[in-house]
Amino acid sequence: MEFNEKLQELRKLKGLTQEELAKELYVSRTAISKWESGRGYPNIDSLKAIANYFEVTIDDLLSGEKIISIAEKENKSNIRNICNLLFGIMDVMSFLLIILPLYPNEVGEYIYSVNLFSYTQINSVNYVIYWIVFVSLILNGIIKIIFTEFGYEKGNKIATSISMIISILLVLFLAMTREAYAIIIAFLLFVIKGVLYSKCKTLGGR
Numbered sequence: 001m002e003f004n005e006k007l008q009e010l011r012k013l014k015g016l017t018q019e020e021l022a023k024e025l026y027v028s029r030t031a032i033s034k035w036e037s038g039r040g041y042p043n044i045d046s047l048k049a050i051a052n053y054f055e056v057t058i059d060d061l062l063s064g065e066k067i068i069s070i071a072e073k074e075n076k077s078n079i080r081n082i083c084n085l086l087f088g089i090m091d092v093m094s095f096l097l098i099i100l101p102l103y104p105n106e107v108g109e110y111i112y113s114v115n116l117f118s119y120t121q122i123n124s125v126n127y128v129i130y131w132i133v134f135v136s137l138i139l140n141g142i143i144k145i146i147f148t149e150f151g152y153e154k155g156n157k158i159a160t161s162i163s164m165i166i167s168i169l170l171v172l173f174l175a176m177t178r179e180a181y182a183i184i185i186a187f188l189l190f191v192i193k194g195v196l197y198s199k200c201k202t203l204g205g206r
Contacts, residue, residue, distance in 0.1 A: 003062050004038040010054045011036075025049050041066070043074050083200030084148040084156045090193050091141025091163050094186075097134050102181040113181065126177055133170050137163065160197065167193065 001009075011021050011032075018032040025032075027046060034040045041062070042050065047070070051058045058067060101113035105121050116130060144159040167190040174183035 002038065003041060003066070004036050006061055007032075007050070008036050010050075010056070014054070024053055041070055044071055079200060080153070081148055081151075083196060084144060084160075086196055087160060087163065087193060087200075088141040088144035088148060090189055090196070091137045091144060093189060094134050094137035094141070097130075097182055097185055100181075100185065102185065103179065129173065133166060133173070137166055137170070140166070163193065164190075164197075 011018070014021075016024070018036070019029045022029040022032045025046065026049070027042075031042070031046075035042055041047075044067075047058050047061065047067075051061060062070070098116045101115050103114055103116060103119040103122070104111050105114045105119060106112075116134070119127070122130075140159055140163050144156060144163070147153075147155040147159060167186070170186050171183060171190055174186055
């Protein structure tokens with residue numbers, strides 16, 4: 001007997017509807033429907049809850065191979081979530097390019113390092129481009145963190161692609177404008193994201 005059939009049988013023996021069982025297990029009715037129709041399996045925590053509620057073992061519900069498969073899938077999903085979260089944080093950290101004294105302002109015979117708010121010796125076009133790019137990265141990072149929280153994998157992939165494209169363009173633009181200090185920070189953030197993406201792709205099977 002397959003898991004979906006076992007779950008249906010156990011639920012009916014208890015005289016429960018899908019909605020009532022969902023409340024007992026603290027999941028949605030849609031999840032119960034999905035499991036009972038054979039369109040998916042619960043995660044390890046939900047399996048434990050089902051086993052405890054019906055007073056059976058996890059082995060009674062699923063074969064050892066299937067349990068291992070679910071555990072591996074869940075592990076990869078957790079790795080992806082951690083990677084997406086860290087990637088989003090890296091984008092949010094682009095605010096350092098705004099608040100750190102990375103830009104040269106010449107006053108008399110001296111050159112002072114100032115943040116973007118105080119950077120006056122720059123043409124208006126470049127100044128606007130800086131703000132657009134930095135804010136875009138920060139917003140993209142916030143969106144990526146939100147997508148991770150709600151498990152929107154497709155949105156996360158799009159946000160990752162946008163982040164890498166903007167980061168490459170930013171590094172090139174800072175190199176063209178010869179912003180020596182700012183390009184170091186931007187390049188470091190880009191390298192960290194590249195390494196993070198590569199490692200997580202290997203470990204999480206993205």
